Amino acid sequence: MDFDLPEDIVQHRDKVREFALKEFTPEIAREHDLEEKYPDALRKLAFDRGIVDFTSPWKTLVAIEELCRVDPGLGISVTVPYFGAETIMLFGSDLLKEKYLAKVNAGKAMMGLAVTEPGGGSDVAGIKTEAKKVEDKYIINGAKMFITNGSIADFFVMLVRTSKPDNKRHHGLSIFVVDSKSKGFSANKLKGKLGVRATDTAELVLNNVEVPAENMIGEEGKGFYYIMTFFNISRIFVAAQGLGVAQGSLDRTLAILKNRNEGYKGMEEVNFTIADMATRIEASRLLTYKAASFLFQFKPKPELTSMAKAYASESAVFCAEKALELTGLEGITGDLERYFRDAKILEIWEGTSEVEKLVISRFLTKEEKA
Amino acid sequence: MSDEQRSMLISAADEFFSKNVEPANALMEKDGISGDLMSRIGSQGFVGLLFPEDIGGSNVDAATYLLMLEEFARFSPSVALLIAVQNSIAYPLLSATVEGKEVLKAIAMGKRTAGIALSVSSMSRESVGNLKLEKGVLTGSKNYILSPSSETIIALTDDKPAAIIATKTGLPVKKYHALGFRGNGVGAATFDNAEHMILMRENGDQKMRQIFDNLDLDVAAIALGIAKGAMQKAMDYSRVRSTFGHLLKDYSPVAFSVSSMLEEVSRLTADLERTVDLDAAARKHFKIRAMDLAVQASRQSIQTHGGYGYLQDFGVEKFYRDSTSLLAIFGEGYSDKRDLADQVYGEKSGFL
Numbered sequence: 001m002d003f004d005l006p007e008d009i010v011q012h013r014d015k016v017r018e019f020a021l022k023e024f025t026p027e028i029a030r031e032h033d034l035e036e037k038y039p040d041a042l043r044k045l046a047f048d049r050g051i052v053d054f055t056s057p058w059k060t061l062v063a064i065e066e067l068c069r070v071d072p073g074l075g076i077s078v079t080v081p082y083f084g085a086e087t088i089m090l091f092g093s094d095l096l097k098e099k100y101l102a103k104v105n106a107g108k109a110m111m112g113l114a115v116t117e118p119g120g121g122s123d124v125a126g127i128k129t130e131a132k133k134v135e136d137k138y139i140i141n142g143a144k145m146f147i148t149n150g151s152i153a154d155f156f157v158m159l160v161r162t163s164k165p166d167n168k169r170h171h172g173l174s175i176f177v178v179d180s181k182s183k184g185f186s187a188n189k190l191k192g193k194l195g196v197r198a199t200d201t202a203e204l205v206l207n208n209v210e211v212p213a214e215n216m217i218g219e220e221g222k223g224f225y226y227i228m229t230f231f232n233i234s235r236i237f238v239a240a241q242g243l244g245v246a247q248g249s250l251d252r253t254l255a256i257l258k259n260r261n262e263g264y265k266g267m268e269e270v271n272f273t274i275a276d277m278a279t280r281i282e283a284s285r286l287l288t289y290k291a292a293s294f295l296f297q298f299k300p301k302p303e304l305t306s307m308a309k310a311y312a313s314e315s316a317v318f319c320a321e322k323a324l325e326l327t328g329l330e331g332i333t334g335d336l337e338r339y340f341r342d343a344k345i346l347e348i349w350e351g352t353s354e355v356e357k358l359v360i361s362r363f364l365t366k367e368e369k370a
Numbered sequence: 371m372s373d374e375q376r377s378m379l380i381s382a383a384d385e386f387f388s389k390n391v392e393p394a395n396a397l398m399e400k401d402g403i404s405g406d407l408m409s410r411i412g413s414q415g416f417v418g419l420l421f422p423e424d425i426g427g428s429n430v431d432a433a434t435y436l437l438m439l440e441e442f443a444r445f446s447p448s449v450a451l452l453i454a455v456q457n458s459i460a461y462p463l464l465s466a467t468v469e470g471k472e473v474l475k476a477i478a479m480g481k482r483t484a485g486i487a488l489s490v491s492s493m494s495r496e497s498v499g500n501l502k503l504e505k506g507v508l509t510g511s512k513n514y515i516l517s518p519s520s521e522t523i524i525a526l527t528d529d530k531p532a533a534i535i536a537t538k539t540g541l542p543v544k545k546y547h548a549l550g551f552r553g554n555g556v557g558a559a560t561f562d563n564a565e566h567m568i569l570m571r572e573n574g575d576q577k578m579r580q581i582f583d584n585l586d587l588d589v590a591a592i593a594l595g596i597a598k599g600a601m602q603k604a605m606d607y608s609r610v611r612s613t614f615g616h617l618l619k620d621y622s623p624v625a626f627s628v629s630s631m632l633e634e635v636s637r638l639t640a641d642l643e644r645t646v647d648l649d650a651a652a653r654k655h656f657k658i659r660a661m662d663l664a665v666q667a668s669r670q671s672i673q674t675h676g677g678y679g680y681l682q683d684f685g686v687e688k689f690y691r692d693s694t695s696l697l698a699i700f701g702e703g704y705s706d707k708r709d710l711a712d713q714v715y716g717e718k719s720g721f722l
């Protein structure tokens with residue numbers, strides 16, 4: 001068993017760290033957080049410098065980790081323009097790959113994934129947005145909630161209902177590429193998020209939006225399966241976000257403690273808390289890399305990915321809370337407080353911690369039955 | 371005060387805060403607690419709760435005071451903390467002089483507020499600020515002032531012996547973007563040549579420590595208010611939100627955590643009345659439990675609300691920021707846990 005990452009990945013990690021330390025200055029991070037502004041210039045820069053390289057999943061994983069370590073809001077923002085791309089990559093036609101994905105891969109377009117609705121996010125099969133076939137088009141009506149890149153993306157991969165469910169609720173769902181410039185499409189940016197405020201989040205409203213039939217990804221009725229396959233991949237990258245937030249919280253805590261008086265920084269309770277943070281980070285990292293290793297070799301173990309996502313997210317929250325407990329007033333008035341606000345989203349998006357536990361326990365009981 | 375009078379007062383606070391304070395929360399988080407809102411709260415007699423009547427106070431007993439703070443914090447932890455500072459810090463320090471009493475009168479009416487320079491035991495003196503009083507003249511600054519835009523700033527000087535002063539006017543302030551208590555704000559201020567009153571000429575550090583110890587129960591009450599406010603919102607939401615065809619409250623992980631935390635809040639609230647008579651160790655322990663519960667409950671409340679919990683509009687994310695800030699400000703440097711250890715062992719312990 002070898003726990004070392006290959007040399008090219010280690011080099012990429014170093015390159016990304018250098019980039020993040022240079023470009024994600026505290027001033028830039030604060031500005032985008034306070035003003036809830038998407039960092040488009042940084043997105044372009046990260047793309048041009050090869051920081052974000054979606055041809056290699058390992059490079060993507062360590063890049064997310066290192067970027068979020070320096071600033072989670074900016075880190076997520078520059079790596080999220082491709083959110084949902086795997087659905088087209090795995091199930092989309094050549095036409096869709098060429099027409100949409102190629103532009104995203106060239107850094108010339110941004111995309112998003114629209115699943116959640118005002119009525120619910122955990123219960124994916126319960127979505128209400130409908131697409132009705134009229135000749136060679138589909139007409140979509142409904143609303144999507146909390147969609148990342150919602151007011152800035154060029155197009156969305158969207159889950160909709162194309163037929164009434166039969167005895168299984170998750171039947172009758174399909175996914176489409178929906179252009180944000182379509183007539184009847186509107187996006188309302190949601191302001192006032194607790195954290196990840198540099199990311200763009202919006203509510204989408206679809207009022208008789210026409211989508212060509214060729215924009216359907218894969219087969220009609222298989223949308224639920226495609227989305228679940230996607231989440232089983234994308235959750236590993238949320239685990240990487242968690243690792244970054246947790247590690248960044250620890251880095252900054254250690255830096256602050258250096259300047260504290262001897263009595264405090266020498267106190268065992270302080271040092272044991274740091275040890276707990278570091279242990280959880282290492283455990284999260286091992287779990288994440290193990291799940292990633294199965295996934296990236298096309299032998300996915302969704303229960304392992306869900307464990308990594310839930311554990312790394314909870315560790316991020318744990319570390320960010322402990323960081324503020326240890327650093328007190330200095331922590332809550334400095335750059336550390338952003339990590340705390342950013343961390344909490346990780347337990348919510350792309351499957352709440354409860355949903356991850358449902359996935360894990362279902363796999364265990366399924367295995368038991370088999 | 372009879373039980374009946376007390377519950378009437380608390381329901382009056384509940385009504386006033388739900389109608390007047392809660393709707394102002396979003397603006398308060400952005401711009402701080404407005405003078406107008408404080409005047410309205412003052413006119414209800416909710417500011418000078420512990421002040422005697424001759425200076426415009428409501429003169430309520432200690433237990434009622436704590437229950438009122440808890441109630442205020444359910445709606446606005448920032449307002450509750452500001453009121454706590456007026457009653458447990460400004461009042462004991464300013465009430466000894468005629469000039470101080472005039473300031474307290476204005477505070478009771480909500481026309482003026484007092485902010486406090488916080489001490490941070492784990493930081494070097496220079497990082498917290500260096501305020502000097504020489505020949506009646508103030509020089510230097512303090513880096514962590516709670517409610518720094520107040521017209522009166524109370525601070526301990528860094529002289530030996532240490533004095534306690536209160537400024538007569540507001541100071542030029544550099545505000546931080548603080549995680550919580552944004553209604554109050556935290557900032558740094560320069561005191562150079564500021565007009566001031568001397569509240570204590572020496573032993574200021576001892577007095578300040580005693581005052582901050584007295585604030586323990588106020589902090590505990592605010593923490594409980596946060597926990598209650600957060601959990602009530604979680605309970606209300608879980609009764610109406612459905613996923614997978616069932617109400618959230620029907621899922622065991624949701625119902626178990628919401629119900630056990632709400633029950634714990636009720637237990638601790640019931641203890642709050644008795645806490646006034648408890649010894650120092652029990653009070654410290656009570657504060658530690660209440661602060662932990664507030665963080666746990668507010669984190670859980672966001673989780674129960676799912677994506678909506680992450681948005682300001684639903685009013686739960688602020689509880690998470692405020693509870694964590696409460697712990698960071700008033701549980702700083704494990705000072706409570708060290709004090710508790712000292713008190714329980716009866717000698718200096720837990721310092722290594």
Ligand SMILES: Cc1cc2nc3c(=O)[nH]c(=O)nc-3n(C[C@H](O)[C@H](O)[C@H](O)COP(=O)(O)OP(=O)(O)OC[C@H]3O[C@@H](n4cnc5c(N)ncnc54)[C@H](O)[C@@H]3O)c2cc1C
Nearest residue numbers: 115116120121122146148349350352354613621673676677
């Ligand atoms: C900033 C942000 C960005 C987002 N970006 C996107 C995006 O790009 N695309 C997208 O589609 N969505 C996005 N989301 C939505 C996110 O994925 C959902 O918020 C999340 O899936 C939870 O759904 P919900 O908010 O409807 O909560 P609900 O599903 O209503 O859940 C509420 C609570 O109940 C719990 N719960 C639900 N079912 C059960 C159960 N059976 N047992 C126990 N507990 C249960 C949940 O875990 C949660 O704690 C985003 C959300 C936010 C806040």
